[in-house]
Amino acid sequence: MKRAILVKRNDPRSDEHKNELQLLELRELAHSAGYTVVLELVQTRHPDSRYQVGRGKVEELAQAVQALNVDKVIFHNPLSTMQIYNISEICRREVIDKFQLILEIFATRATTHRSKLQVELAKLEYELPRARAIISILKKEERPGFMGLGGYENSYAQDVKNRIDRIKDELEGMERDGDILRRSRHSRGFSLVALAGYTNAGKSTLFNSLVKEDVKVQDMLFTTLVPITRSLDVEGRTVLLTDTVGFIEDLPHWMVDAFRSTLNEIFLADVVLLVVDSSEPLETIRRKLITSHETMWEQLQEVEIITVFNKAELLGQEELNERMLALGYLAPNPVAVSAKKGFCLDILKAELRSHLPKWDRVHISLPLSEEGMSMVSWLYEEGVVHNISYGDSIDIDLEARDAVINKARSFAKERASSS
Ligand SMILES: Nc1nc2c(ncn2[C@@H]2O[C@H](COP(=O)(O)OP(=O)(O)OP(=O)(O)O)[C@@H](O)[C@H]2O)c(=O)[nH]1
Ligand SMILES: [Mg+2]
Secondary structure, three states, X not given: OEEEEEEEEEOOOOOHHHHHHHHHHHHHHHHHOOEEEEEEEEEEOOOEOXXXXXXXXXXXXXXXXXXXXXXXXXXOOOOOHHHHHHHHHHXXXXXXXXXXXXXXXXXXXXXXXXXXXXHHHHHHHHHHHHHHHHHHHHHHHOOOOHHHOOOOOOHHHHHHHHHHHHHHHHHHHHHHHHHHHHHHHHHOOOEEEEEEEEOOOOHHHHHHHHHOOOOOOXXXXXXXXOOEEEEEEEOXXXXXXXEOOOEOOOOOHHHHHHOHHHHHHHHOOOEEEEEEEOOOOHHHHHHHXXXXXXXXXXXXXXXXXXXXXXXXXXXXXXXXXXXXXXXXXXXXXXXXXXXXOOEOHHHHHHHHHHHOOOOEEEEEEEEOOHHHHHHHHHHHHHOEEEEEEEOOEEEEEEEEOHHHHHHHHHHHHHHHHHO
């Protein structure tokens, strides 16, 4: 295992609880990226423009790096190029911030061509302004060789820009294909349902128990990077359920952009199942819900949200109810489940059913014939047949989208007039 030191600067008078959570999350991220954390340094002060933390703290850090044989220094606070340069000059070790750490995790999780492109894009978008800054530092100081970046020439920035453009083109092409696929699914009458929520909330576990799949589940952040879709029967209606990448606080814009085509699975859904880990402290749940809503907010239009209080088996019923109530508008349409134990999935399905786009319910009489029977089997596929009786004709109590009802009606009319 690689060894890392975590560093966090807290603003004076900032929320203590929030600071603790952020450090905890950084620790989890480091763990998910495969680091053993050997030391955590925290300092409360205003930001230092050269080192982020104070000069004395950096010297303490440099000593610890030597003494503890550390591979990497990871800052919670976003670092400027200048700060990375200055700190690594003193520590003689690679220094990264939280965003670069997330990128490292994403790089190891990317398995498909598309997700590899997305990660590369995010990396380049992150690095471009920094590369420019480093080049200007090197020029000013007339010194090559900083962190192996000495070979950069002026054209480097242009090369990066070209590569960014090419990747964007390719991803947009894939996005268009995705849109076409989604539209065709829609027009075939499937409703689209997406699992969304903070990383590690249990989205993939819920996906697995709902559709009997075996998607990878782990007590780590960002286990899922590549979305997966399966069909699911919800009380007679077939929906397409998609498992997606998790959210995290301060997910920067360049990252949302890079993963736009993945996040579109959420943004274009009819219903979003917003999964939360209800076993966490109330304040944590609240913060994670806020982050989730903020991530989706700009993009979501007229989407129904069901809040899934997962890991409910870890709490008492009373505590659970209190939490659902306390979160109020942040948690619309709350349902408590245990994805792991498979508890209350029927209640979730019933709630989901009631939020699916409306279908009409009608009575239709079809001729009792071979053609009529093949129409019936088509209706079974495309809609929900609540009741069917065979007499002189076939009488059906049918629920379906308009297109299906119209087709069945005109079929019935044609046969009636031709007989
Ligand atoms: N106790 C309990 N643990 C659960 C439940 N559902 C999921 N977990 C655990 O929570 C952890 C995360 O589960 P995942 O399904 O990988 O979570 P995710 O939301 O898909 O996470 P990312 O893909 O990393 O964003 C795993 O250790 C699961 O076993 C549950 O209902 N109860
Ligand atoms: Mg997952």
